[in-house]
Amino acid sequence: MDADGTTPPEVADKLGKYAVGARIVLGGARADTGQTPKTTVWTKNKARLYRYEPEQPKEHAVPILMVYALINKPYILDLMPGNSLIEHLLAEGFDVYLLDWGVPGDEDEGMAFEDYVLDYILPATKRVLWTSGAEGYTLFGYCMGGTMAAIYASLFPGEPLRNLVLLTTPTDFGPEGTGLLGTWTREEYLDPDLLADAFGNIPHEIVDAGMQMLRPVHNYVGTHASMWERIVEEKPMETWLAMNKWVNDGTPFPGAAFRQWIRDFYQQNKLARGELKLRGRKVDLANITCPVLNIAGEKDHICTLPQARATTDLVSSEDKEFLVLDAGHVGLMTGRGARQSLWPKVSGWLAERSA
Template sequence: MTASPFDDFDRLYQANLARLTLGLTPAGLGEAYGAWLAHLAISPGRLAELALFPWLDWPALLDSSKDGAKDPRFASSHWQLWPWQGLAQGFAQAERFWQRATTGIEGLSPQYQQILAFAARQYLDALSPSNYLASNPDLLHTSLQQLGQNLVKGAQNALEDWRRNLTCEAPVGTEAFEPGRDLACTPGKVVYRNGLMELIQYQPAGPSVHKEPVLVMPAWIMKYYILDLSPHNSLVRYLLEQGHSVFMISWKNPGPGDRDLGMEDYVRDGALAAIDVVQRLAKGAPLHLAGYCLGGTLALLTAAHLGSRPDNPLQTLTLFAAQGDFTEAGELMIFVTPSEVAYLKSMMWAQGTLDTKQMAGAFQLLRSNDLIWSRLVHEYLQGERSPMSDLMAWNSDATRMPYKMHSEYLEKLFLNNEFAEGRYQLFGQPVAAGNIKIPIFAVGTEKDHVAPWVSVHKVHLLSTSDVTFVLASGGHNGGIVSEPGRPHRHYRIALKKAQDPYLSPKAWQEAATPQLGSWWPAWQGWLAQHSSGQVAAPKGLGSRQYPPLGDAPGHYVFDK
């Protein structure tokens, strides 16, 4: 149905309103609050419990007083003294009150309860006594010790960040991490480029390589070099050193003119175009396809599309923190209600893309205490800058999302779960996960707030082939960038053959034995196991048909 001028006016109004509400729909929040109040109104027992909560909560209050503060914000010895201990205990009691007020309400949808609990946590995190000089004994102690110099340094830090934000400069310290010099510096050549991506072929590390090359598709939410950071923690470099031939997609950072790029464009001009080039350069050999996060979802769609072909060019499929079934996608579902998706679509319709700051803001809200408030206290009140790392520098190098593609992703995959339910279509034909007959290696991470591992684990339900699943320590990024030799790392791994019974995430976790160290060697061994032997490494990169277009990391990685 063609949109009328009145519909366009609504979308324009909502797009402007979204800039004031940080992309969160007031209608959706109002809907959740209205349903909550309606259910509370017919729950006199819960209302009575909430009215009596301060008295009913005395055992928990005494327990926290006896055991000391469990919240890391109140862990220092200063918080154990009066009156600071009372502030910490009162805050913990407020958290318990709102947890009880917003969850476990009979008849209220789980998603509404999740939204309400999330909103309550945002307000509470903002009001925490640890965030303010007058109510934080650690800050008062530091200020007395330094005669207020920490506040002077903090003000300077805040002014510098404000200036950089205003001029769209990268955060302080990122100048020490430049792609092509400090990051993304594994030798290679761009051997193919179109309007959506560049394909990088890396220089083999030895005279021979495994016959089947590895093609990696990163997410286009961020730049590709999360998998080629510094030389010591580059997954690309590690694979090369183990004798693999490696290719990487570097996505273009879309602008408003790319608003009509859809998921089919990313499949056709991204995944399929790269697979065709890689296979030609590998003299027809099948390849190992690997995808990370949203790139993993694209890899799943591509593998399902190719799985129905008799000449399937894929040997294996690897998924890093990637989802195909979104029924348990964690707190991100807060931002994927019908109301919220419609609101975001209006905002993207007006802009042509989802802006980098709007995307980053949503992820920061999921961990507002760690990523927002604790950082503000540390840098602006303590006056201390956290040292920049390669991963932090990469995290600040975000990209935009095209209006059409991100609308399709949110609506069809995330909200309606069409791929997992067999209703998703590519090029006019349905693509089903059951078409994927090749072995799968999937990695989830224990502390992932973007793609929770129980959601990644659902690949066991999607696939009819053998699945090797890894649960690694760390979060969405740190759990994947987990090079050998890095301390305090562990993982669990188990193989489920196609005929084996399904294990729930909890049962799988109990059955899989923990192992110390990095999971990278386990994946490399799996790749080698599913390869057919060594061949001579190419003498040069590219070919007559695909001559090198320039050195890695290419041009698209520098798009702002």
Template structure:
């Protein structure tokens, strides 16, 4: 059947957009140009802003020249608390301190230059600031061998062999990047043996997921099972890393029957799988299977990151339809409102999504490397440049860890599902606004009446805790909120015994007045240790008597299954 002129033109547009995306890493040049034009135009027509920036530049230059002219002058500029590029003591000595301070002065100037100004769209000014940071991170003296004292020391110590080792690592990484099917670098850790090694069986499989049931570790178990719904952007075993920091193993050891969804790693043939397919063939199919193994029992459902967003949609739909199978809902670093979704919003507008859709139209999916690039850009000074300096200039291999092995093992996302997710949730924020429809009828988070346990992490760049906290605005169920130390992954993987960990916990009873997140934080003192025992105790309190472990049905294979190995 021949294409109509309209469909032919649309295909040509997709082809051209996809070709452009290959050269920009999937980032829309139109969005970047619009942001810079908005910022630059308003700056060019604002004498007051120009004068203020001139004064800022004059003061920065004065402070820097005064510092290099006087031996006893204190350093005028300090790196941010999480910026470790200049931690080596020789950065405080001449001549390294001169360009180190010049660089930090430039950072201070551009931070002032891209601060929000009247008339500029706030997202555009944030994008301008982000792009300025990217360019500054690229130009840092820490990236240049002759200007970095740590690199020079390493070269002297190794008699230049650090460069040879760095070149070897660069070639190795380039080969792996060129082969999308290549196994990720795992630091010698093997999935199914060293990580993702909690004993269990795959009891169900469909085109979207495998369902794993873990073997009991106690003579009796809590009657109500736990279903874990991880994000489909990651392999599930972030919650089953090494035995000593596996959340799944911990729950099993505390007498819980645990099930987890292991998502498929999509290929071109999955391009038309929808967001709702992940609900029906993922969450709901898992609940159906668990119901046949543990009949007549409530199920404690737990969702992590995007898995928590999907679980929220499923729970709201079940509440609307009178499906009472859930005993509780736990959300780990999961957003239900996306108006404060952090710096990821810098990558999203109509132009950017259309650009991604062109790329996914050609591939059928969003590739793991394309998504990983966006996350790395949020902390490029550490995840990109500092790593490149250590690896390629100093010849130091990445420190092997279960977290780094998992982080290198990303997944793809089906084109249709990802487009629907970005548009309906990130762009249009339908879920918390009461405009998200399932089967043609709107669902509401407020209909969720089961107890809730919600966890946010203090330094989350993916799901900022203020955004996670907003679930309190849209529900009225009995709710415990935990704020734990760490980032999006490290804060969740916070096992008992992990040094220097703390958390805050509060209880919101149904009908209580709303308390804003900063006031909540001020009123809840940190407690030392891991939040895991708090959750386990909460699950136990919302469970019935201990019973004999349920039988495991005929298994398809041993855990961790087959989908987890897909490249």
């Protein structure tokens, strides 16, 4: 403090920047996310099916139904204006829908994959067709949502399913390709029944901690180092705030689905082996014959390349492409290169197959 009792400008500036960072660390990041205008066209339990309002007249006859994972929230697909795959697809003349699972309550702990695939995705596809007036649709799945989309496509192949887009989607959970996550979920280390019996739905804090521990230095140290760097050097904070909010905005993992995800997928690899059944119906990815765009991130530590690459070999489609981008699991969608790589690739590939 100066002799006259005032704080020097440079000190006030440093204190102000410190206050900004402290508020984020203590109170969490705040950002306006998922801002693209939309309307709800169908509901069931906690789930909502949204139709996004087009920015221009529809140019493509085939609508897109997006399906995200059961954990975290789907606004990663519509993070913020200027950083939104959904916004991009609308600008390219597509009719876009999103199935939002919502936040499960204690009464939903018995929800399993057969419930989500057969009782939610199936009627959602019918509502998309009814609302759009289209004769076919594209199914777009991201992460676990892609796994569910692939399962659905195998059970309901052919028309009206026109295209299948899978983004960082694991289908082969063999131990040689699942990395550290596969090691942690081995039967001798993890009993999913114990967790599900104890909690019902698995709290998102437990799931988040597991995901962050896959890269602890980056997630626990690097994230905040990046925050302070941006604050001190007065770099733009909007995208960082939106991403940090999303990362920490998880949802509980429904207990029954968690049991299946660990035991049937990670521990027993039933999907790739053709042994997975939903209500007695065998799931065989070889049933899929529609065009498939399968995209993976070379730096993805959650869905590794072997886990995603297997889909291309398992499906029977003649028109199929496996694309590897130089990005991680989330950076592939919202990182600096997404506008130049992922978004135009998806819209261009679909434009050729959505007449």
